[in-house]
Amino acid sequence: MTDRSLVIDTDTASDDAVAIVLAARDPEVEIRMVTVVAGNVPLDLAVRNAIVTLDLVDHSSVPVHAGADRPLQRPLETAQSVHGEDGMGGADLPAPSRGPSAEGAVEALLRVAADEPGQHGLVTLGPLTNIAMALNENPELLTRFTRTYLMAGSPDGVGNMNALGEYNVWADPEAASIVFEANGAKTMIGWNISRTYAVMAPEESARLRSCGRLGEFAVDINAEVDRFCRGRGLVGMDLPDPVAMAVALDESIVAESTEERLVVGLDEPTRGAALPDRRFLADLPNLRVVWQVDEDAFKDRLYAACSD
Numbered sequence: 001m002t003d004r005s006l007v008i009d010t011d012t013a014s015d016d017a018v019a020i021v022l023a024a025r026d027p028e029v030e031i032r033m034v035t036v037v038a039g040n041v042p043l044d045l046a047v048r049n050a051i052v053t054l055d056l057v058d059h060s061s062v063p064v065h066a067g068a069d070r071p072l073q074r075p076l077e078t079a080q081s082v083h084g085e086d087g088m089g090g091a092d093l094p095a096p097s098r099g100p101s102a103e104g105a106v107e108a109l110l111r112v113a114a115d116e117p118g119q120h121g122l123v124t125l126g127p128l129t130n131i132a133m134a135l136n137e138n139p140e141l142l143t144r145f146t147r148t149y150l151m152a153g154s155p156d157g158v159g160n161m162n163a164l165g166e167y168n169v170w171a172d173p174e175a176a177s178i179v180f181e182a183n184g185a186k187t188m189i190g191w192n193i194s195r196t197y198a199v200m201a202p203e204e205s206a207r208l209r210s211c212g213r214l215g216e217f218a219v220d221i222n223a224e225v226d227r228f229c230r231g232r233g234l235v236g237m238d239l240p241d242p243v244a245m246a247v248a249l250d251e252s253i254v255a256e257s258t259e260e261r262l263v264v265g266l267d268e269p270t271r272g273a274a275l276p277d278r279r280f281l282a283d284l285p286n287l288r289v290v291w292q293v294d295e296d297a298f299k300d301r302l303y304a305a306c307s308d
Contacts, residue, residue: 004028004029004030004121005029005030005031005032005119005120005121006023006029006030006031006032006120006121006122006123006248007031007032007033007034007035007109007112007120007121007122007123007145008020008023008031008033008034008035008123008125009034009035009036009037009067009105009109009122009123009124009125009126009130009131010034010035010036010037010046010050010124010125010126010241011036011037011038011039011040011041011046011125011126011127011168012036012040012041012045012046012047012049012050012053012087012125012126013040013041013046013049013079013082013083013084013087013088014083014084014087014088014089014221014222014224014225015083015125015222015225015238015239015240015241015242016040016049016050016125016126016241017049017050017052017053017088017217017218017221018218018221018222018239018241018242018302019123019125019151019241019242019244019245020034020050020053020054020057020245021053021056021057021214021217021218021305021306022242022245022246022249022301022302022305023123023245023248023249024054024057024058024059025057025214025304025305025306026249026305029249031054031059031062032062032112032116032119032120033062033063033064033065033108033112034050034054034062034063034064034065035064035065035067035105035108035109035130036050036064036065036066036067036100036105036130037067037068037105037126037127037129037130038068038069038070038071038076038078038127038129039076039078039079039126039127039167039168039171040078040079040080040082040083040087040126040167041078041079041080041083041086041087042069042076042078043066043067043068043069045086045087046087046126047064047066047099047100048096049086049087049088050064051064051096051097051098051099051100052088052093052094052095052096055094055096055097056214056217057214060097060098063101063103063108064100064101065100065101065103065104065105065107065108066100066104066105067104067105067106067129067130067133068105068106068129068130068133070129071127071129071171071172071174071175072129072132072133072172072174072175073174074171074172074174076171077171079167081228082224082225082228083224083225084223084224088221089220089221089222089223089224089225090223090224091217091220091221091223092220093221105130106130106133106134106137109130109131109134109141110134110137110138110141113134113138113141113144113145114138114144117144118144118145118146119146120145120146121145121146121147121148121149121248122142122145122147122148122149123148123149123151123244123245123248124148124149124150124151124152124168124179125151125168125241125244125245126151126168126171127168127169127171127172127175127176128150128152128168128169128172128175128176128178128179129172129175131148131175131178131179132172132174132175132176132178132179133175135178135179135182136178139182139183140183140184141182141184142179142182142183142184142185142186143183143184144184145184146185147184147185147186147187148179148184148185148186148187149186149187149189149244149245149247149248150179150186150187150188150189150244150287151168151189151190151240151241151244151245152166152168152169152176152188152190152274153166153168153169153176153188153190153191153262153274154166154190154191154192154273154274155188155190155192155260155262155274155275155276155289156190156192157273157275158191158192158195159191159272159273160191161271161272162268162269162271162272163269163270164265164269164270164272164273164275165265165270165271165272165273166190166191166272166274167191167272169264169272169273169274170271170272171272173264173265173266173271173272174266176264176272176274177264177266180262180264180274180286180287181286185288186286186287186288187247187257187287187288187289187290188262188274188287188288188289188290189240189243189244189247189290189293190274190289190290191240192291193240193243193244193290193291193292193293194238194239194240194243195234195238196292197243197292197293197294197295197298198238198239198240198242198243198295198298199229199234199235199236199237199238199239200226200236200237200238200239200299201235201236202235202236204236204299205219205226205236205237207303208302208303208306211303211306211307211308212306212307212308213308214305214306214307214308215303215306215307217306218302218306222237222239225237225238239302242298242302243293243298246293246297246298246301246302247290247293249301250297250301252294252297253293253294253297253298253301254290254292254293254294255291255292255293255294256290256291256292257288257289257290257291258288258289258291259285259287259288259289260276260277260278260285260286260287260288260289261276261277261278261282261283261284261285261286262274262275262276262277262286262287262289263275263277276289
């Protein structure tokens with residue numbers, strides 16, 4: 001019997017896949033189901049990548065549910081320029097063992113929230129479209145999970161899509177606004193954490209590769225990310241979804257966090273911004289924001305999860 005259970009919502013590309021590996025390889029954690037949203041790649045590729053990853057870690061029995069194929073009000077703008085056309089850096093991967101479950105992602109989220117309250121944490125790794133659509137059906141959805149961990153936003157105001165916007169919020173800011181305002185315990189692990197504490201220098205990527213087949217997988221699928229990051233001032237690939245998952249798996253790696261009132265930018269030039277409102281008369285906080293994590297603890301968890 002595992003100690004914890006997680007529902008993972010993902011737009012599965014290379015860093016999402018590594019995050020799934022982290023969860024799957026934790027002996028104290030069960031993955032209850034994976035719901036998939038379009039984002040990094042179109043929905044069909046994201047579903048394929050999720051199933052291929054689960055197969056790789058012997059979790060082929062975990063249900064995978066396909067969800068929204070576009071944002072709530074905007075056209076889909078993928079991040080294939082970062083992750084590669086297939087989302088997995090063009091790595092040589094096996095075919096998936098199956099297709100997605102017949103039940104859609106939103107229906108599955110609503111069902112598990114209703115039938116299994118308080119039994120699962122929720123980890124979101126992509127645009128928040130599925131979660132917002134479920135919240136539109138049940139505004140108390142997030143209160144039925146123990147906590148929601150969001151890889152979303154850049155609360156220090158340094159964006160990766162424009163001056164302020166991080167991709168997952170930028171891709172569907174209307175959905176992010178709905179989720180941020182929803183009742184329920186929520187923790188944000190934003191891109192500020194990834195670019196500060198989850199960048200893999202060449203020697204660290206080499207160590208990860210040496211861990212075995214899962215380490216090779218993690219490095220190979222992030223080849224395009226590594227090139228992209230090096231071209232933009234980082235020393236190597238950054239891993240936003242894995243560091244968010246690491247917090248969900250072990251909150252002791254959080255070194256600093258605050259309760260904040262976050263607001264979402266919906267229009268240019270602030271589209272995708274997720275910034276604290278710290279005015280004296282601001283409304284009550286709506287999220288816990290992580291500002292620092294233990295980098296060594298995160299990377300040690302990554303190496304251990306990818307070791308044979």
